[in-house]
Amino acid sequence: MSKVKRPSPHSLRKTIIETVSRSGGHLASSLGAVDIICALDEVFDFSHDRILFDVGHQAYAYKLLTGRAARFSSLRQFGGLAPFLDPDESPADVYHSGHASDSLSIASGLASARDLAGQDFKIVTVIGDAAITGGMAFEALNQIGQRAQRMLIILNDNGMSISETAGAVAQYLSRIRLSPSYTKAKQGWTERLSSDNPVERSMAKAGMRAKNKLKELALPENLFEDLGLTYYGPVDGHNLKALINTFNRIKDYPGPVLCHVRTRKGKGYPPAEANPSLFHGVGSFDVESGQITPDSDSRPTYTQVFSGEALKLAATNPDLVALTAAMQDGTGLDPLQKSFPERCFDLGIAEEHSVAFAAGLAIGGKIPLVCIYSAFLQRALDQIITDVCLPKLHVVFCIDRAGLVGHDGPTHHGAFDLAYLQGIPNLQIIAPATQIDLEEALAYAVDRAEGPVAIRYARGAVCQAFEDLTRQGDIEVWPLGACFDLGAEVAQGLGARLRDPLWVKPLEARPDASTKTIVTIEDGVLQNGFGEAVALAYPDIRVLRFGLPDRFVSFGSITELREQIGLSSIHILQQVKAILQV
Ligand SMILES: Cc1ncc(C[n+]2csc(CCOP(=O)(O)OP(=O)(O)O)c2C)c(N)n1
Missing domain, CATH: 3.40.50.920 (Rossmann fold)
Structure with missing residues (x-):
C-alpha cells in the first residue's frame, strides 16, 4: 500500500469520537489503541505484513488507515462498515474477529503456514491485557514459545477488561508494568540479534546467553521469557515516537517478541477516560457533554428483569451464587455483586473455565447462575455436556443476548444456542417472552429444579403481548x-x-x-x-x-x-x- 500522509492520532481520535457518537460502538478501547496503530503503520507494511487484532473492537483507527475512511460514517450500520474486522470488507483484515483470545492461535497457524511456504511477511498481533488471560491465548503462547515462531505480539495493557481485568495474570502484569529496568538491560542485544551482519548476530547470541544467566541472578522472573518469548517493555503506548523506535528495533527479531505497551482506555476523550467501562461498548451520545442518549423504550430489558430477580432470589436462598466471564455489567450482575460480593465471581474471559467452575460449585452444594452471552457460551459446549449435564448438576445457565443482537453482528448474534443445547440429555430449556415469564423461570430454576436448566433471553426490552387462546379456527x-x-x-x-x-x-x-x-x-x-x-x-x-x-x-x-x-x-x-x- 503506497504511503499517503497519515492523519494525526488527534484527528483519527476526533473522527472515531464523532462517528461512534452517532453509530454507537467500542469507543474507549479504540481510542486507547490509536497511537499503537499509527506506529504500526509507520513501521510495518499493512498491504504485505499481516496485522491481527484480538476481538477487533480496538481497531477503528486501523480501519481508517486501511482504505475505509470514506465509509467510516457507516460503521455498524446496516450495509455499512462491519463492527469488528472482516476479511470480506478489506484484504487488510486477517480474520473475522469479535470473540476474545483467539488471535494468537490464528497468528501461530499463520506463522507456520508462512514458514512452510518460505514466505517473508511479518506477523503482528495486538492483544489486550484481558484477552491475553483467556485460556486459548495461553494455549497459543505455549506453542509459540516452544516453536520460537517469528512474530510480534503487542500486549495492549490498559489494566481494564470491560470492567477491571480479573485474575492473577492481571496482577502480574501490573507488577511488571512497574519495573521497566528489565528492558534496558536487553535492548542492545535485541537490536543486534536482528542485524544483517552474521558476526554481530552471533556475538549478540552469546551476549543473550550471558544475559539470561544474569537475569536469573539479578532480574525478576518474567513469565513470557520463561515461556520462550522475548519480552520488551513496558513502553508508553501514547508516545508515538517511543512506539515507532521500539517497533523499529524489534521488527526483524528472528523469534517471538512480546512488546508490553501501556495505554489508557478512552485516551483523548475525557468522559471515556473517566468512565472507560461505560464507554467500552456504547450507544449514541452527545460529544460535548458525554451524555449517553437515553433509551426511549419504557419497558425493562430482559437483563434488567434478570438482574432484579436474581438479587431477590439471592436474598432468600443463601446457596445461590453467580458467575460471569468478564461480562458482569452486561449480564446484569452488578447489583448482585454489590450486595453479595463473596457470592459473585468474575472469572475473566474464561467461558470454558466458568462452566467447569460452576460444576465444582454445584458439586459443593451451591446453586450457580452461569451468566454468559449466548454467542460466547459456544466456547463452553464441552463443559456444559460433560461437566454439568452428564452428572445432572444443578447449574442454571442464564443465557443473555440469545437471538439477534443488532449492530454487533454475526459474531455476537445468539443464533445457535437452541441448536447446540437441545440435543443434550438432562438439560431443561426455557425461553421466556415476558417479564413474568423470566421471573418465574428463574425462580423455578433456582428453587425447584433439580438438574441443569438453561434460560435463554434476548437483548432488549421484554415482550408485552398476552396469549390469546380465544380465537376460533385451526x-x-x-x-x-x-x-x-x-x-x-x-x-x-x-x-x-x-x-x-x-x-x-x-x-x-x-x-x-x-x-x-x-x-x-x-x-x-x-x-x-x-x-x-x-x-x-x-x-x-x-x-x-x-x-x-x-x-x-x-x-x-x-x-x-x-x-x-x-x-x-x-x-x-x-x-x-x-x-x-x-
Ligand atoms: C469469548 C469472548 N468473551 C467475552 C467477550 C466480550 N468482550 C469484548 S472486549 C472484552 C474486554 C477486552 O479487554 P482487553 O482485551 O483488555 O482489551 P481492551 O478493551 O481493554 O482494549 C470482552 C470481555 C468477547 N468478545 N469474546
Whole structure:
C-alpha cells in the first residue's frame, strides 16, 4: 500500500469520537489503541505484513488507515462498515474477529503456514491485557514459545477488561508494568540479534546467553521469557515516537517478541477516560457533554428483569451464587455483586473455565447462575455436556443476548444456542417472552429444579403481548421468547390462536384438538431449533417454521435484520397465507 500522509492520532481520535457518537460502538478501547496503530503503520507494511487484532473492537483507527475512511460514517450500520474486522470488507483484515483470545492461535497457524511456504511477511498481533488471560491465548503462547515462531505480539495493557481485568495474570502484569529496568538491560542485544551482519548476530547470541544467566541472578522472573518469548517493555503506548523506535528495533527479531505497551482506555476523550467501562461498548451520545442518549423504550430489558430477580432470589436462598466471564455489567450482575460480593465471581474471559467452575460449585452444594452471552457460551459446549449435564448438576445457565443482537453482528448474534443445547440429555430449556415469564423461570430454576436448566433471553426490552387462546379456527401461532410480540401481530393477521410456549425442553405447550397448523417463530437457526422440536412432537400437525436462515446474519438494527431475513409480520403472513391458501 503506497504511503499517503497519515492523519494525526488527534484527528483519527476526533473522527472515531464523532462517528461512534452517532453509530454507537467500542469507543474507549479504540481510542486507547490509536497511537499503537499509527506506529504500526509507520513501521510495518499493512498491504504485505499481516496485522491481527484480538476481538477487533480496538481497531477503528486501523480501519481508517486501511482504505475505509470514506465509509467510516457507516460503521455498524446496516450495509455499512462491519463492527469488528472482516476479511470480506478489506484484504487488510486477517480474520473475522469479535470473540476474545483467539488471535494468537490464528497468528501461530499463520506463522507456520508462512514458514512452510518460505514466505517473508511479518506477523503482528495486538492483544489486550484481558484477552491475553483467556485460556486459548495461553494455549497459543505455549506453542509459540516452544516453536520460537517469528512474530510480534503487542500486549495492549490498559489494566481494564470491560470492567477491571480479573485474575492473577492481571496482577502480574501490573507488577511488571512497574519495573521497566528489565528492558534496558536487553535492548542492545535485541537490536543486534536482528542485524544483517552474521558476526554481530552471533556475538549478540552469546551476549543473550550471558544475559539470561544474569537475569536469573539479578532480574525478576518474567513469565513470557520463561515461556520462550522475548519480552520488551513496558513502553508508553501514547508516545508515538517511543512506539515507532521500539517497533523499529524489534521488527526483524528472528523469534517471538512480546512488546508490553501501556495505554489508557478512552485516551483523548475525557468522559471515556473517566468512565472507560461505560464507554467500552456504547450507544449514541452527545460529544460535548458525554451524555449517553437515553433509551426511549419504557419497558425493562430482559437483563434488567434478570438482574432484579436474581438479587431477590439471592436474598432468600443463601446457596445461590453467580458467575460471569468478564461480562458482569452486561449480564446484569452488578447489583448482585454489590450486595453479595463473596457470592459473585468474575472469572475473566474464561467461558470454558466458568462452566467447569460452576460444576465444582454445584458439586459443593451451591446453586450457580452461569451468566454468559449466548454467542460466547459456544466456547463452553464441552463443559456444559460433560461437566454439568452428564452428572445432572444443578447449574442454571442464564443465557443473555440469545437471538439477534443488532449492530454487533454475526459474531455476537445468539443464533445457535437452541441448536447446540437441545440435543443434550438432562438439560431443561426455557425461553421466556415476558417479564413474568423470566421471573418465574428463574425462580423455578433456582428453587425447584433439580438438574441443569438453561434460560435463554434476548437483548432488549421484554415482550408485552398476552396469549390469546380465544380465537376460533385451526391455526395456532407459537412465537418463542423475544419473538412473542411479532407472533402476536402474525396471529392477529391470521385470526389465529396465540400461545406463549415458554418451555423448549421438555416441550410443554399443547395445541387444541382442532389445530391443523402451528406457525412457529424463533430467533435462532431453524436446524435443530424450536420449530423442529414442535414438528417432531406433533407429526400429525403441519408446522410452518420461521427463524434464522442457514447463513450468517449481518449487522444493523434488529428491525432491519428481521426484514432482511423475512422475519417480519408482513413476510410471515404472506408466506403462511400462500401456503395455506387463506
Ligand atoms: C469469548 C469472548 N468473551 C467475552 C467477550 C466480550 N468482550 C469484548 S472486549 C472484552 C474486554 C477486552 O479487554 P482487553 O482485551 O483488555 O482489551 P481492551 O478493551 O481493554 O482494549 C470482552 C470481555 C468477547 N468478545 N469474546
